[in-house]
Amino acid sequence: MGRYILMRLAGLIPVLLILSMITFALMHEVPGGPWKEGQRPFSEEQLAALRARYGLDKPLWQQYLIWISGVVQLDFGMSFKHPDESVIGLISRTWPVTAHLGLMALLVAFGTGLPLGIIAAIKQNSWLDYLVTLVSTLGFVMPHFVWGILFILIFALTLKWVPTGGWDTPRQWILPVLAYSLAPMATIARYTRASIIEVMRADYVRTARAKGLGERSVMLRHVLRNAMIPLLTVFGPLVPDLITGSIFIEAIFRVPGLGKFWVTSTFDRDYPMIIGLTMLWAVLIAITYLITDVLYVFADPRIRLK
Amino acid sequence: MKGKFARPLFVLILLSLIAALVLGCTAPAPQPAQPTAAKPAVEPTKAPAQPAAAPTKAPVVNRAGVVLPPDAAPIEKQVMRYGETEAKWMTWDASVYDENWGDYVAWADSCTRPNKEYEPQPNLCTKWEISQDGLTWTFYMDKKRVWSDGKPITADDMVFTLQRFARPDYDFEWFYSMANIVNWNDVVSGKRPPEELGAKKVDDYTFTVTTDRPTPYLDKIFADLWVVPKHVVKDRLNDGSWAFDKNNWVFAGPYKLESYTKGKELVFVANEKYNGPFPPMMDKIIVTFMAVETRWPAYKNNELDAIGGGYQQDLPPSAMAEIMASPELKKQLISWPNFMTYYLFFDTWNKPFDNLKVRQAFSHAVDRDKLIAGPLQYQGVAAYTMNPPGFPGESVEKLKSVQNYDPKLAAKLMEEAGYPGGKGFPKLTLYLRNAAPALVAASEAIAGMLKENIGVDVTIQNLDYSIYTEKMRSQKKNKGGDFIFALVPYEFDFVDGSNMLSPWGGCEKGGVTDLSAMPGRHTWYNKDFNKLLCEAGAVLGDEAKRNAMYQQAEKILIEDVALVPLYHPILTAMVKPDIKGPMFTPDKNGTVTWHRHRFTSRESLIYRSTGTR
Numbered sequence: 001m002g003r004y005i006l007m008r009l010a011g012l013i014p015v016l017l018i019l020s021m022i023t024f025a026l027m028h029e030v031p032g033g034p035w036k037e038g039q040r041p042f043s044e045e046q047l048a049a050l051r052a053r054y055g056l057d058k059p060l061w062q063q064y065l066i067w068i069s070g071v072v073q074l075d076f077g078m079s080f081k082h083p084d085e086s087v088i089g090l091i092s093r094t095w096p097v098t099a100h101l102g103l104m105a106l107l108v109a110f111g112t113g114l115p116l117g118i119i120a121a122i123k124q125n126s127w128l129d130y131l132v133t134l135v136s137t138l139g140f141v142m143p144h145f146v147w148g149i150l151f152i153l154i155f156a157l158t159l160k161w162v163p164t165g166g167w168d169t170p171r172q173w174i175l176p177v178l179a180y181s182l183a184p185m186a187t188i189a190r191y192t193r194a195s196i197i198e199v200m201r202a203d204y205v206r207t208a209r210a211k212g213l214g215e216r217s218v219m220l221r222h223v224l225r226n227a228m229i230p231l232l233t234v235f236g237p238l239v240p241d242l243i244t245g246s247i248f249i250e251a252i253f254r255v256p257g258l259g260k261f262w263v264t265s266t267f268d269r270d271y272p273m274i275i276g277l278t279m280l281w282a283v284l285i286a287i288t289y290l291i292t293d294v295l296y297v298f299a300d301p302r303i304r305l306k
Numbered sequence: 307m308k309g310k311f312a313r314p315l316f317v318l319i320l321l322s323l324i325a326a327l328v329l330g331c332t333a334p335a336p337q338p339a340q341p342t343a344a345k346p347a348v349e350p351t352k353a354p355a356q357p358a359a360a361p362t363k364a365p366v367v368n369r370a371g372v373v374l375p376p377d378a379a380p381i382e383k384q385v386m387r388y389g390e391t392e393a394k395w396m397t398w399d400a401s402v403y404d405e406n407w408g409d410y411v412a413w414a415d416s417c418t419r420p421n422k423e424y425e426p427q428p429n430l431c432t433k434w435e436i437s438q439d440g441l442t443w444t445f446y447m448d449k450k451r452v453w454s455d456g457k458p459i460t461a462d463d464m465v466f467t468l469q470r471f472a473r474p475d476y477d478f479e480w481f482y483s484m485a486n487i488v489n490w491n492d493v494v495s496g497k498r499p500p501e502e503l504g505a506k507k508v509d510d511y512t513f514t515v516t517t518d519r520p521t522p523y524l525d526k527i528f529a530d531l532w533v534v535p536k537h538v539v540k541d542r543l544n545d546g547s548w549a550f551d552k553n554n555w556v557f558a559g560p561y562k563l564e565s566y567t568k569g570k571e572l573v574f575v576a577n578e579k580y581n582g583p584f585p586p587m588m589d590k591i592i593v594t595f596m597a598v599e600t601r602w603p604a605y606k607n608n609e610l611d612a613i614g615g616g617y618q619q620d621l622p623p624s625a626m627a628e629i630m631a632s633p634e635l636k637k638q639l640i641s642w643p644n645f646m647t648y649y650l651f652f653d654t655w656n657k658p659f660d661n662l663k664v665r666q667a668f669s670h671a672v673d674r675d676k677l678i679a680g681p682l683q684y685q686g687v688a689a690y691t692m693n694p695p696g697f698p699g700e701s702v703e704k705l706k707s708v709q710n711y712d713p714k715l716a717a718k719l720m721e722e723a724g725y726p727g728g729k730g731f732p733k734l735t736l737y738l739r740n741a742a743p744a745l746v747a748a749s750e751a752i753a754g755m756l757k758e759n760i761g762v763d764v765t766i767q768n769l770d771y772s773i774y775t776e777k778m779r780s781q782k783k784n785k786g787g788d789f790i791f792a793l794v795p796y797e798f799d800f801v802d803g804s805n806m807l808s809p810w811g812g813c814e815k816g817g818v819t820d821l822s823a824m825p826g827r828h829t830w831y832n833k834d835f836n837k838l839l840c841e842a843g844a845v846l847g848d849e850a851k852r853n854a855m856y857q858q859a860e861k862i863l864i865e866d867v868a869l870v871p872l873y874h875p876i877l878t879a880m881v882k883p884d885i886k887g888p889m890f891t892p893d894k895n896g897t898v899t900w901h902r903h904r905f906t907s908r909e910s911l912i913y914r915s916t917g918t919r
Contacts, residue, residue: 036401093568
């Protein structure tokens, strides 16, 4: 398995190279630059001076080579939007906050989604099942920023239990974590329910019951374990998605995290940040899929990694 | 017995413990006898209903030693909390379009300053003279003014500031170019060294500025001459990153930056070294970085003390509707007209807008009143001119009828132009620049009016700032392209008749050889307009004559339908009712504003009171 993991990691290098080239070319294609023009557009001379300031006056291939030579030394350059911070520094400053929010949301999502899915499956077509379905559907269909605004309206403005935003105290964490966890909670609950129901109808479950195993053993040893295999495929990508943040949640609740940079770096033409984030996302996705593949081995003894 | 009484006894003991704990927390702790001299200088202000206590009350004094009015709340309450967007730079000399809050409240102070009537008043420069030929200005500086590190603010700093502003990668360079300072463009382009700029030190507290031609409004421009500390910045070409180093935190304004937490907040405190005309009243200012959409809920939840009054939509139409429906909230609202105009413009050098009748038809087909009553409710007043009401040289009343709403006339003009009922007219795209939802809605309404009144199909495209600017630039540079119909605002830079007409032209250098090289930012050109603007700019000491010339120029602009003015915005702000001070004194028109551009520091004119305003 070690060899398999190493091979997969090595295979990531050409993927990242190609991805960086495509991203580099695309982001430079978009008009504008990392400067703001006010009421009057810059003259050609001023634009030339600005391009020189940011090193954008060189041919694109040269800019790429300069960038890639920095990356080899783990230097992703300085952020254009935050001129006093390197890309690595900026990500190091903001990502822990986002990861903190994401992990708490993940805990809440799994902590509620899994039991809800299991209950709904076991009590299929009961009022409990319908209630879980209703909650899950609401979690699905309403975007988290709508939940966020709704929560602010109810819990901050009406009930005055918590502030409208901020990230300094645990009281300020409650609403963003809740709003952020609803959609993944719904995903987890729905897929868990569907997967368990499917496994519960399998022949080997009927056999387990026929040979006299107790319902508890049937559920824990046969149903849940087998139901986990398809769920791994669904749950895996939830992790990088949640720990890289959401611009909406972070903006609505004033969370000083990484989430907004996924969008603002493009608007600001912060090229080093755009490509830095793209690389981060690619690595996270690749590692997540790798971990998921490894977990399959533990969940299903029939699977072997070669 | 044990079993029978154990539980009630336990509950009783528990309740007693809780009661003791609560009482222990709430009851005043025994105080040791204190000599009267040991009393704190600032005591909580007594309620006005207890006059007997008033004589013993010590005045509230902030950390800069400023004594606040008798009704001031205790010093720990003299804090203002704002919500702002985090920007890239810290200071005015780095960028004017992407800088954090605090530029001219803390970092810098200006040569002159406008009063409530926008007339230049002394500030760092206490007086100024113009030479007989109108080309040389001499500025005399206040000798007692110092930076927060105690070093004097001198003429060296002022000359350095101008040299620093004359650099090519500075986004506000264009503004200072309007001062016509000798060799400005050559210094910007690097053809001449900065020492050859027409700004010279005479002695430590006197400097001169020489201009290419008489520039009667130079003292107004110098209200935005925000001094840069030469002894700290040193390199005039520094990109602005000098201000990120805490060792360089040197301030000229009434406040100073105490801390900057990236992604979270800026904290300013009163500058005890400030000795200018606007000593700080508020003791502390906390600027939290937050999205514009979150400010109204935060204000309602008492997490912010004032919102709005700027260029972001802190108070969207839904918030305004809520405010207007509540007498209590309405009392906290401050609204005032801004010198700004939103307008439609065309590429008048190409078909179909090279035809005056087409432009006239468009101007008569837009019902501004409907826009104001609908999507732009509470946000503006109908506009028919570039210069807004009250602006020097304005002709609002005289020109109002030139582009009045007249759908029948609009249809007739389209017919005369060869497009009866819009037949044969190309489908248009109306480009917007990073427009807020209300403006997008207004644009949709305009598209509807154009379809209904003159049969023209218009689709809306809301572009990001850079792409819009790039398209506008290339349309003029190439004298053609697809950017033929767009909407944009223009806000005044300084209150002078020349200013709001300047996007449309200015002094021509040499004969007309290339339209794309003509002054102004739009694809419209008029020789007489440029001549009037240029000549009016050189009239010294006769404001009435200058303004009459600007009126003539604007008549040309409006009659030629270079633009279709839509509305002049009304700025709105919500300010907590316990905030009082000279900021709320009305100007000569009875208007109260919350516009920090008008003063060196708004926070020097407000304090928190125990009462309400």
